[in-house]
Amino acid sequence: MEFVDLKNSGLRVSRLCMGGCPMGGYGWGDVQEKELLDAIDVAIENGINFFDTADTYGLGQSEITLAKGLGERRKDVVIETKFGVRFSNSGTIYDNSPSYIRESLENSLKRLKTDYIDIYTIHYRDYSTPIESVVNTLESLKEEGKIRFFGLSNISLEGLTELLPYRDKFVCCQDEFSLACRKHENELIDVENSLNVTPMTWGSLGQGVLTGKYNRDCSFGKDDRRSRNIYVNFHGNKLKHNLEIVEAMRPIASAHNVSVAAVAIRFILDYLKDSVVLVGAKRPSQIESNLESIDWHLSEKEIELLNSISLSDVNV
Numbered sequence: 001m002e003f004v005d006l007k008n009s010g011l012r013v014s015r016l017c018m019g020g021c022p023m024g025g026y027g028w029g030d031v032q033e034k035e036l037l038d039a040i041d042v043a044i045e046n047g048i049n050f051f052d053t054a055d056t057y058g059l060g061q062s063e064i065t066l067a068k069g070l071g072e073r074r075k076d077v078v079i080e081t082k083f084g085v086r087f088s089n090s091g092t093i094y095d096n097s098p099s100y101i102r103e104s105l106e107n108s109l110k111r112l113k114t115d116y117i118d119i120y121t122i123h124y125r126d127y128s129t130p131i132e133s134v135v136n137t138l139e140s141l142k143e144e145g146k147i148r149f150f151g152l153s154n155i156s157l158e159g160l161t162e163l164l165p166y167r168d169k170f171v172c173c174q175d176e177f178s179l180a181c182r183k184h185e186n187e188l189i190d191v192e193n194s195l196n197v198t199p200m201t202w203g204s205l206g207q208g209v210l211t212g213k214y215n216r217d218c219s220f221g222k223d224d225r226r227s228r229n230i231y232v233n234f235h236g237n238k239l240k241h242n243l244e245i246v247e248a249m250r251p252i253a254s255a256h257n258v259s260v261a262a263v264a265i266r267f268i269l270d271y272l273k274d275s276v277v278l279v280g281a282k283r284p285s286q287i288e289s290n291l292e293s294i295d296w297h298l299s300e301k302e303i304e305l306l307n308s309i310s311l312s313d314v315n316v
């Protein structure tokens, strides 16, 4: 396994993190609990010590399944979970108020069957609660021993301004980044440098399109989020372009004797220095295939080729 020291924390985590969105069991088509539990076993047996989840994934189901899969091993791993998105009958709102942070944390602790969260992350800023109040609440929870560190996610360049006084306070920032999605690259790098945080990528496989198993005719059931047009990676010209990226990855995968998914992950590991790549997985075979990304490098020529194909579509 390859590890990285998370900024401002002393935590050392695997650069491949098991993403917990599919673990929510909702919106990803067929997801079986037994396969998820086996996948967690395979992840740990192969050196993955970092698990990402959120209170929103399957309305808490992801945290419940993660706790079940980890069992006694919880103390040996680093868990990141997130707060700030509130569902109600009238819709979804972002809420970073002190009372909602505390309420969300207590619920996450219960579901995760733990008395501390390693990294508690602002999923989305509500931009109405002052950032000073959010940081003060998180600092208090740290002093109370309920969280160890806190992180950021989905921060735009405009959103960065209010955070500048808090350099060295947060440990990480998550944003969407992959060969299929380059539009947040500047934000991710600017936030990393300005706040001294570890960059983490989500949608690292373009929600699965970069694994090489989908084609032009792929379609999803209504119970799969990727059937919706907002999951752009699987629709129209974007899908066409993503399949061109896959075709460019195939010979590279063969040359290194690894899966196509592993090449997509390796690109991020090599391209974004000291980053962590979050990858969602539904079953052990997917973890095994993703683990093939570890302990080798793409050549400069291969990186250049993948980079240029990835950037050849203005819509990425």
Ligand SMILES: NC(=O)c1ccc[n+]([C@@H]2O[C@H](COP(=O)([O-])OP(=O)(O)OC[C@H]3O[C@@H](n4cnc5c(N)ncnc54)[C@H](OP(=O)(O)O)[C@@H]3O)[C@@H](O)[C@H]2O)c1
Pocket (backbone or CB within 6 Å): 018, 019, 020, 021, 022, 028, 029, 052, 053, 123, 153, 154, 174, 175, 201, 202, 203, 204, 205, 206, 207, 208, 209, 211, 213, 259, 261, 278, 279, 280, 281, 282, 285, 286, 287, 289, 290
């Ligand atoms: N901070 C945020 O706002 C945010 C947002 C989204 C996600 N995240 C985090 O980032 C993680 C990663 O993003 P993601 O899960 O949305 O997308 P992803 O990692 O790009 O794609 C995950 C999907 O790809 C497929 N897959 C994974 N490995 C595979 C393999 N080796 N071979 C074939 N198919 C494979 C699986 O779906 P199929 O088998 O159905 O194709 C899996 O559910 C999430 O799980 C979550 O922890 C954070």
